[in-house]
Amino acid sequence: MIEDVYLRNREHKNASSGWLRAAVLGANDGLVATASLMIGIATAAPTASLTVTGIAAIAAGALSMAVGEYISVQSQSDIEEADRLIEIEHLAIDPDGEEAELAQIYVERGLPLEMAREVARIMHEKDALEAHLRDELGQLEHTKAKPAQAAVASAISYTAGGIVPLIGALAWGPSHKSIGIVIATLIGLAGTGLLSARVAGSKPVITVLRVVVGGGIGMGLTAGLGSLVHLSGI
Template identity: 45%
Template structure:
């Protein structure tokens, strides 16, 4: 696929605004990776801290953490694969329908494309000229972009999505698992809480930076939420662990 920046004249580009095809898609993938890592941190941290509230033995904590890590990664991968596969199937079906319409009624499709550009503010004659030129260049791409908001050359790959989701979850989940296992028993929970809150703060800052929102607010939200979640799971583990024991 041609780099979109090569299709623009030099005078029309800006050094701080990358005109690259798929940039929005790559930002979405990066944001999804950060969120996947965040899910791994929070879910496994809550699990191991909860178990640590019930017992100080390393074996049960390791088993619970490892099970949560594997189950979470599988769940994330499967969910992402199903979601992206459904999206890709839907987009493929829409593109096939558009191809059929272009074969069967090209004049009506040309008029439809011109009408779309006219509703965007172009004068009728300009909209017609744009529609004609885009149709001559690549009719399917023109209609897919204007009507469907789909790039036929850049459909999401469910396998890539599943792998990215699983890997990001594993990376995030490994942190609380190591943090709870490496320190001595008396310091496990404290070290884990500190490590998790720092990691959540970094993940929140990165996510806010990608989305262009307030870094301070994002960090505060995830840190306060994470601290509350860890306190809750530790309290439940301590309460029920003591009661059962």
Template identity: 50%
Template sequence: MERNHFEEHYVARVGWLRAAVLGANDGIVSTASLIVGVAAASGRAEVLIAGIAGLAAGALSMAAGEYVSVSSQADTEKADITREKAEIDADPAEELRALAGIYERRGVPAELAAQVAAALHEKDALGAHVRDELGISEHTEAQPLVAAGASAFTFAVGAALPLATAALVPEASISLWVTVLSLMFLALLGAVGAKAGGASMWRGVLRVTFWGAVAMAVTALVGKLFGAVV
């Protein structure tokens, strides 16, 4: 009886997971840092105005930044694919030898490498070169809209957490509450991101929480030193 073979690999999530974690992390850290810095020199009203402005501007900035950067990657990939197609059309025999050479360098015997390269060339020459020579696959191919959307959405969600905290806790202790709860949010984000990517949860938690704490501490210090909104 034939069995269907299925394995779950985390690399398929690379296209959106990186942008999502980055967006959520930046949303929490930047908004919490902004709130803590403003709270060190102002009241709740100023804190909420600054936080809402930071959420809106940050989400749009993250979306635009991700779209532009990932679009640049996509343009480079398309240019390489176009160039590779032209090289295959111009000299298929040389490209066939080059593909066989790639397999040989990976440890495949020369005769078998030539057979594999010939079979792949016959089926989909460009696909074989894109995958094995350029290192571009469907899992890692740049997706600007996916990255931009994931980054903007998760930034807004991340920013909403410290903003909601600032709106609900006593005004005199906004900085303390935002700092503590934001670090808890960051720890949760680190754990979820690591779990989704199949990595060590403790490492993810410590990395995200440590740098978030540093950012908020520096911003709070600036707010206290200058006695002004930062």
């Protein structure tokens, strides 16, 4: 009973942490890419509108994230669907062979042969396809690839991250926009660092430092590049 509750909780955590991890990565991308572009523009073309730059960066990035995520999750979903169709075919052609195959899987997972055969028989009576998808192919309802959901989630998390440097630029006033972008972005990165440390169960200080230093270097490099472009007068 206790073990039952434990297993259920663990499954729950796994299912939600995959989702949370994707959201944290999306927010991180939004923060760094938007901040870098805004700082690059601020140093290369000081008179350009940073608000317009920020909004354009968020729109372009969120869209590209959504499309990329959609394509990758869709191909995962295609593979799952193809496997499902093959399984349906196999079950129709050779149900006994499939039942033996399922029993073999349970033997490999530690059941005695007689019990494994019994479990496979019961599973086949109940819902053979479901048992094969779950126990042979590892397809679970809550881990099923959902392209549209993944696309929307990554676009939203990217936008949430990208808005942070934009707010920083607006909040610090016209003369100190770059400082505002950097401070807001570093605070945002500390936030995503903390979140990802919680998701991964790693040490918060190290993870936060890694994310903040990495993002800081990214912004520093684009600022340097921007200055070069500005000085060369391109």
